[in-house]
Amino acid sequence: MDELAAFVEKFTSTGGEIASSLSHLASLLKGVERFAAEKELRGLIASSFDFLTEVEPKEAQVSFTKAVCGVVETGSLVFAYSAEGEHLLTALPRIHVAFLSRKRICPTVEQALSSLMDRAYVSVITGPSKTGDIELIHVMGVHGPERLILCWED
Amino acid sequence: MLFWKTPDELKSYLENEEIREALRRASSRFVEGRLKALASLGSFDDVRKRLRDVKEKALECADLHWSRVRDELSSKGAHLVEAEDALSADSIIYEICERHGIDLLIKGKSITSEEIGLNAFLEERGVEVIETDLGERIVQLFREKPSHLIVPAIHHTKEEVAKLFSRYFGEEIPPDPYVITKKVRADLREKFLSARGGMTGINVVSSEPCAFYLMTNEGNGRLCSTVPSVQIILTGWEKIVSSLEDALFLLKVLPKNSVGLDFSSYVSIFTAPFRWKEREMYVVVLDNGRKRALEDIHFRHALRCIRCGACMNVCPVYQVLSGQGFSHIYMGGIGAVWTAITAGLDEAYKVAQLCTGCGSCNEVCPVEIPISHLVSEVKSRAEKRDLLEDVAVGLVLKRDRFSSVAEIQRLMGTYKGEPFLVWAKGQGLLKDSGDVNFYVGCLMEQCYPETALKAYLLLRALGKDVALFEEECCGLPALAYGRKSEFFRLGLLNLERYANGRKTLFICDSCYSTFREYLSFFAAEKPDVVPETLFSFLLREGVKFSLKEKMKVMIHFPCHLRAWKGDEELERFVRSIDNLELVEHPTSRHCCGGAGLYKYKYPEISRAIFDVKAEAIKKHLPQAVITTCPSCYQQIKEQLAERGVDVDVYHLVDFLFEHGRCGLLDSIRFSDTKRQ
Numbered sequence: 001m002d003e004l005a006a007f008v009e010k011f012t013s014t015g016g017e018i019a020s021s022l023s024h025l026a027s028l029l030k031g032v033e034r035f036a037a038e039k040e041l042r043g044l045i046a047s048s049f050d051f052l053t054e055v056e057p058k059e060a061q062v063s064f065t066k067a068v069c070g071v072v073e074t075g076s077l078v079f080a081y082s083a084e085g086e087h088l089l090t091a092l093p094r095i096h097v098a099f100l101s102r103k104r105i106c107p108t109v110e111q112a113l114s115s116l117m118d119r120a121y122v123s124v125i126t127g128p129s130k131t132g133d134i135e136l137i138h139v140m141g142v143h144g145p146e147r148l149i150l151c152w153e154d
Numbered sequence: 155m156l157f158w159k160t161p162d163e164l165k166s167y168l169e170n171e172e173i174r175e176a177l178r179r180a181s182s183r184f185v186e187g188r189l190k191a192l193a194s195l196g197s198f199d200d201v202r203k204r205l206r207d208v209k210e211k212a213l214e215c216a217d218l219h220w221s222r223v224r225d226e227l228s229s230k231g232a233h234l235v236e237a238e239d240a241l242s243a244d245s246i247i248y249e250i251c252e253r254h255g256i257d258l259l260i261k262g263k264s265i266t267s268e269e270i271g272l273n274a275f276l277e278e279r280g281v282e283v284i285e286t287d288l289g290e291r292i293v294q295l296f297r298e299k300p301s302h303l304i305v306p307a308i309h310h311t312k313e314e315v316a317k318l319f320s321r322y323f324g325e326e327i328p329p330d331p332y333v334i335t336k337k338v339r340a341d342l343r344e345k346f347l348s349a350r351g352g353m354t355g356i357n358v359v360s361s362e363p364c365a366f367y368l369m370t371n372e373g374n375g376r377l378c379s380t381v382p383s384v385q386i387i388l389t390g391w392e393k394i395v396s397s398l399e400d401a402l403f404l405l406k407v408l409p410k411n412s413v414g415l416d417f418s419s420y421v422s423i424f425t426a427p428f429r430w431k432e433r434e435m436y437v438v439v440l441d442n443g444r445k446r447a448l449e450d451i452h453f454r455h456a457l458r459c460i461r462c463g464a465c466m467n468v469c470p471v472y473q474v475l476s477g478q479g480f481s482h483i484y485m486g487g488i489g490a491v492w493t494a495i496t497a498g499l500d501e502a503y504k505v506a507q508l509c510t511g512c513g514s515c516n517e518v519c520p521v522e523i524p525i526s527h528l529v530s531e532v533k534s535r536a537e538k539r540d541l542l543e544d545v546a547v548g549l550v551l552k553r554d555r556f557s558s559v560a561e562i563q564r565l566m567g568t569y570k571g572e573p574f575l576v577w578a579k580g581q582g583l584l585k586d587s588g589d590v591n592f593y594v595g596c597l598m599e600q601c602y603p604e605t606a607l608k609a610y611l612l613l614r615a616l617g618k619d620v621a622l623f624e625e626e627c628c629g630l631p632a633l634a635y636g637r638k639s640e641f642f643r644l645g646l647l648n649l650e651r652y653a654n655g656r657k658t659l660f661i662c663d664s665c666y667s668t669f670r671e672y673l674s675f676f677a678a679e680k681p682d683v684v685p686e687t688l689f690s691f692l693l694r695e696g697v698k699f700s701l702k703e704k705m706k707v708m709i710h711f712p713c714h715l716r717a718w719k720g721d722e723e724l725e726r727f728v729r730s731i732d733n734l735e736l737v738e739h740p741t742s743r744h745c746c747g748g749a750g751l752y753k754y755k756y757p758e759i760s761r762a763i764f765d766v767k768a769e770a771i772k773k774h775l776p777q778a779v780i781t782t783c784p785s786c787y788q789q790i791k792e793q794l795a796e797r798g799v800d801v802d803v804y805h806l807v808d809f810l811f812e813h814g815r816c817g818l819l820d821s822i823r824f825s826d827t828k829r830q
Contacts, residue, residue, distance in 0.1 A: 014416070058347060074406075074417040081428075087380050091373060092343075109402050113423070117363040117398060120230075120428045121380065124421040129373035133289035133305055134312050134331040136180055142288055142335055143342065144373025144420065 003072050007105050010075030011150060014127030015140065019151040022048050025097065028149060029062060036060035036089055041099065063089040063145075064097050069104040070150075071112050076126040077150065078112045080119040087121060096145035101153045167479035168762045173301065173309040177476055178766070180308050181467040187414015188464060188518070194416070195407065205407055206522045209458040212361075212395040213448060219361035219394045220439060226364035230426035232435035236391075239442050240270035240496075247272060247353070247386060250436055251281050254384045256351035260342075262368070262375035263287040264355030265303070265461060266388050266440060268483050269496055284345050286374035288338060295322060301476040303463035303485055304413055309476060342374075352378035353386040357408065357460070359394045360401040365425045366437070367401050369408070369418040376422040385427065385435045391444045392457040404460055411520045412462035443495045452531045456491040458521035465515035465525055470745040471508050474762040480508055487515050491528040494535070503536035508759070510752050511634050512713035512745035534636030543635040546751055574599045574606035578622055583610075588621035590691070591652050593669070595662035596627060597784035602805065608822075609661045609688055609807045615818045616695065623651060628668040634750060645672040655682040659691050661807055663783040664750075667714035687720055689727040689782065689806060699816045700732030707809075708737045708776040710767070710790055712783035713745050724782060728806075731814070741770040748789025764793040771801060778802045780809045 008018065019025035026049055036057040037045045041064045045052065057063065065086070067077040077098050081087040090096055106112040109124060116122050129144030140146040167173065195201050212219060224234040237243035251259060259281055261267065273283045273294075285294040289306035293299070295318055300306030307315070316329035319337060327334060346352075357369045366387055368375045379385050395401050409415040427435035447453040466472045466486040477485035482501045484492035487509050494502035506529045515525040571577075574594055578584055592613060594606045613620050629644035631637075649672050652658045660666035669685035709728055711721040721743060728736055747753065747763030771779060771794065779794070779801055781787050791803040804812070811819065 014419075058343075076417065076421075084428075087376075091376055091380070109406075110399055113398060113402070117365060117423075117425060120424070120426040122423040122425075123376060124423070126417045126419050126421075129371070129419055131288050131335060131372050133287070133292070133307055134310075134315050134334060135176070136183065136305065136308070137312070137331045139331050139335040142339060142372035142374070143286065143346075143377055 003105050003107065004102060007070050007072045007075065010072060011070065011077075012075075014075045015130070015148070016075065016077075016127055017147060017149045019097070019149055022151070025049075025149065025151050026051075029095070029097075032061045032095065034060050035062045035064065036093065037064035038066055038086060038089065039083065041066065057085060057088040057092050060089075060093045062095040062097060063093040064099065065089050066153075067098040067100045067104075067150075068116065069106050069112050070100055071106050071109050071124070073108045074124075074126055076109065076112075076124045077148075078106075078116070078122065078124050080116045080122045082119070087123070090123065090125060091144055094141060094145060095147045095149065097149045097151055099151050099153045103154070164475065164479055164756070165758050167475045168758050170309070172311060173476050174474055174762070176308050176311075177302070177473055180302065180305055181473060184304075184413045184464075184467045188411055188467075189414075191410035191414045191416055195410070201407060202520050202522050205404060205460075205520050206458060208395055208400040208403060209392075209460075209521055212400070213392060213454070213457055216391060216394050216448070219396065220391070222361045223359065223364045223394070223437075227426070227435075227437060232427050232437065234437045234439065236439045237441065240440075243270045243388070243438055243440050243442070244272055244275040246438055247388070248276060248279055248281070250384065250386060251276065251351060254350060254434065256281060256349070256384060258282045258284065258345065258349045259351045259353055259386075260284050260286055260345055260349045260378050260382065261290075261352070262354035262370060262378045263290050263306075264353070264388055265484065266355050266390050267353070269442065270388075270440065272388075284342070284349075286342050286346070286378060287370070287372060288335060291338060291342070292318065295319075299478045299481070300485075301478045303461065303466060303477065306477075309478070346377045346381045349382045351384040351386060352380075352382040353388060354378050356387050356389040356393060358401045358404050359389060360398055361394060361396055363398055363425060365398070365401070365423050367405060368422045368424070369405060369420065370422075371415070371419040373420050376420055379422060379424065380428070383433055385424075385433065387424070387435075387437045389437065389439055391439050391441050392448075392459075407520050408460055408462050411464045411518070447495045452528055453491060453495055455523045456488065456495060456525075456528055458523055459488055459492070460521060462520060464518040464520065468514040468518055470512060470514070470747065470763045471510060471759065474759060474765075475508065481505060487525045487529045488523065490532050491525065494532045499532065499536045502532045506530075506532040506536070507540070508756070510713075510745050510747065510749035510763070512749065513717040514713070514745065516717065530633060530636055531638075532636075534638045536636070540635070540755070542751055542755060543631075546631060546635075571603055574603040574610075575622070575625060577603065577607075578610075579624065584622050584624060586621050586623060586654075588619035589656065590618050591621045591623070591654070591656050591658040593628075593652070593658050593660055593665055593685075594622075594625060595660065595665040595784070596625075597664075598662050599625070601788075602784055605805050605807050606661065608811050611822045612688075612807070612810075612818060613659070615821045616697065621654075621656065626651075628665040630664050630668040631750065633668065633671065642675075645675065648672065649676060649683055652685075653682045655684070657684045657686045657691060659686055659688050661688050661782070661805070663687065663712040663715035663720065664785060666720070667718055670718045687715070687724070687782065690720065690723045693723060693727045693730065697816065697818060698730065698732075699810055699814045699819075701734050701813050702815050703813070704733045704735065705777045705813060706735045706737060706774075708739065708771060708774060708779045709742050710746055710779060710781040710786055711743050712781060712786045713749075714783065716743055728780070737774045737776050739770045739774065741767045746786045746789045746793075748785045750785055753789055753792075760789070761793065761796075764789065768793060768797055768799065772797075772799055776801060778804055778809060778813070780804045780806050782806050
């Protein structure tokens with residue numbers, strides 16, 4: 001199995017979803033109205049999804065971000081934040097959509113992080129936010145997103 | 155007796171069937187998941203060796219690492235403050251709150267903050283503290299202690315939680331975890347956005363690169379850390395490792411070993427305060443006994459703990475008392491040791507007393523902490539003494555112990571006849587030459603002299619010339635009840651006596667394990683002491699048994715045997731017996747709750763520990779339950795009788811003589827096994 005396929009398998013096993021195209025993504029976002037996005041994605045989102053209106057991150061139902069890379073070993077997405085408020089996009093909304101290039105797949109967490117340690121804050125996100133605190137029953141979306149969707153950039 | 159709580163209070167935990175059921179469910183899920191998840195890392199022994207090294211290496215120069223971290227943080231505008239003890243850590247955090255006008259502090263789960271009693275300290279001074287981990291939040295609103303390290307509110311049903319939040323929100327909340335979670339999300343979201351200060355613990359810190367790693371599944375930790383304008387990290391001084399690679403290795407092992415989760419949902423890595431907004435970042439590094447512990451040749455091992463909680467999921471006492479009953483602040487056996495480090499021996503002793511010493515914890519520890527040994531060390535250092543233990547240890551350690559246990563039995567009307575070695579001496583059978591040494595052990599010799607005789611005859615029938623000595627106690631009671639100098643005296647004496655290159659054979663696994671224990675202390679000096687259980691010996695000699703009739707049998711593997719991995723050979727021996735159908739059950743390897751004096755000190759706990767075993771036996775109704783340790787044998791027999799379960803219990807030697815068939819057995823005349 002090549003790295004990409006291995007990553008996809010692992011990513012979905014952690015509860016992540018994959019959108020194969022923008023129209024597929026649109027169908028996954030049915031019923032959603034308010035979005036927030038990283039600066040460079042705003043144009044793309046506004047032109048592709050006319051049912052969405054841009055709001056503050058804390059008001060948004062869905063956020064659009066760009067991941068630095070995907071990790072095969074854990075099925076994680078890695079994010080490094082440089083602009084103010086960017087980190088809230090991956091944390092607050094109910095649905096988090098991350099864009100990633102197929103070329104940016106790393107075998108291990110170590111490799112993914114080694115060039116990022118000069119950033120103030122890096123997060124490694126593996127699947128949606130979850131808990132089993134009440135009777136060990138799985139619930140998604142405690143404080144973070146209940147859905148994590150990956151959309152290929154290329 | 156010196157109960158650390160009134161027996162009634164302990165009993166109240168035992169009576170709560172729901173807690174026990176919930177804990178059992180959680181533990182069995184975590185234990186199963188653990189094995190599956192760990193498989194991806196290769197051999198567990200290799201994993202734990204590597205992680206142990208990672209921690210050891212870093213602890214040796216922890217101060218150096220921290221000074222590096224301090225310099226790096228201050229160059230980036232963050233603050234690192236060291237706190238000598240709990241009170242100074244509390245005060246430091248309170249001052250930070252005052253300085254920045256924090257009247258609401260939102261918190262991620264942090265056992266270190268519980269160690270210093272932070273919430274109460276801040277609340278008394280007018281700072282509102284809100285826990286944000288769902289389980290911690292539930293426990294906080296119920297105003298109680300967590301019952302589990304990873305799932306703190308596991309002892310509450312969804313109905314109870316729904317009622318709690320119905321009261322809290324002033325509206326009807328259904329007993330549906332999804333609905334409850336979303337309601338709490340909305341409530342806490344407002345707090346996240348309005349709080350000026352957020353505090354979390356930390357899972358690991360690396361010095362080069364200087365970075366703090368925080369793991370959560372709910373995503374509360376990262377909100378606490380990054381949404382409010384002041385970020386406070388409270389970390390134990392021992393949390394440091396050297397490199398990114400080391401930190402990540404720990405983060406990969408932790409959730410797997412803990413709950414069988416491959417990797418946590420969120421690993422947040424902080425290397426500096428964000429420069430946007432007016433953000434401040436404080437790191438409070440807590441000593442509170444840790445540095446002193448590093449100088450301590452025993453307790454220093456405990457500093458490697460990564461708080462995965464795997465040891466609690468396999469702990470028989472924890473299963474019945476929960477983290478509420480079996481803790482001071484830190485839970486379980488490792489908790490007793492951490493209590494000694496951070497709160498002193500008096501509190502630690504109370505927790506340590508509740509440990510059965512089964513050693514299951516040692517087997518799952520990802521950093522090779524000899525937890526049960528450290529618990530004995532706590533007992534040994536505490537000045538408190540338990541009267542029952544004193545009397546018992548005094549008796550078995552008496553030089554002329556031939557009379558002691560037998561005397562008590564005579565008084566109690568349970569005398570089983572002359573102790574085996576007294577009888578053997580009378581027959582002129584004691585001698586120090588032969589092919590093998592036979593170490594009988596106090597309980598076998600005095601309470602079950604006929605079983606001892608059968609084992610002796612079996613060896614003779616096998617054509618072995620058997621060396622028999624006037625025995626000294628193996629010293630296990632001294633070790634278990636914290637009389638270490640006595641243990642070492644006996645250890646050296648026994649090593650001297652049995653250092654003759656011949657195998658020393660055992661029919662009591664407790665004595666066997668104690669000999670193995672000596673070797674781990676003094677191995678280099680005594681290469682010619684070779685302890686082996688009778689059954690491993692028979693297996694190696696190729697002695698083949700079969701049963702007269704087909705029988706369905708369950709087995710209890712004594713913890714002391716399991717601790718040295720002797721259970722695998724015992725299982726192979728039992729499986730080699732023809733006509734024997736072995737009922738496999740996970741509880742076969744669980745502690746029976748007997749544990750020497752434990753069943754007398756804490757009869758209710760002991761009984762509760764046996765419950766899972768009793769259920770398994772009742773379910774399968776075997777024709778016999780066999781074991782190879784006299785203390786376990788007594789416990790199983792008494793517990794089954796008390797519950798009215800009509801199943802025969804045997805020491806394996808007796809079982810072979812009663813139901814077995816083998817050329818060897820034929821050569822032993824029945825009359826030989828009855829002493830006149």
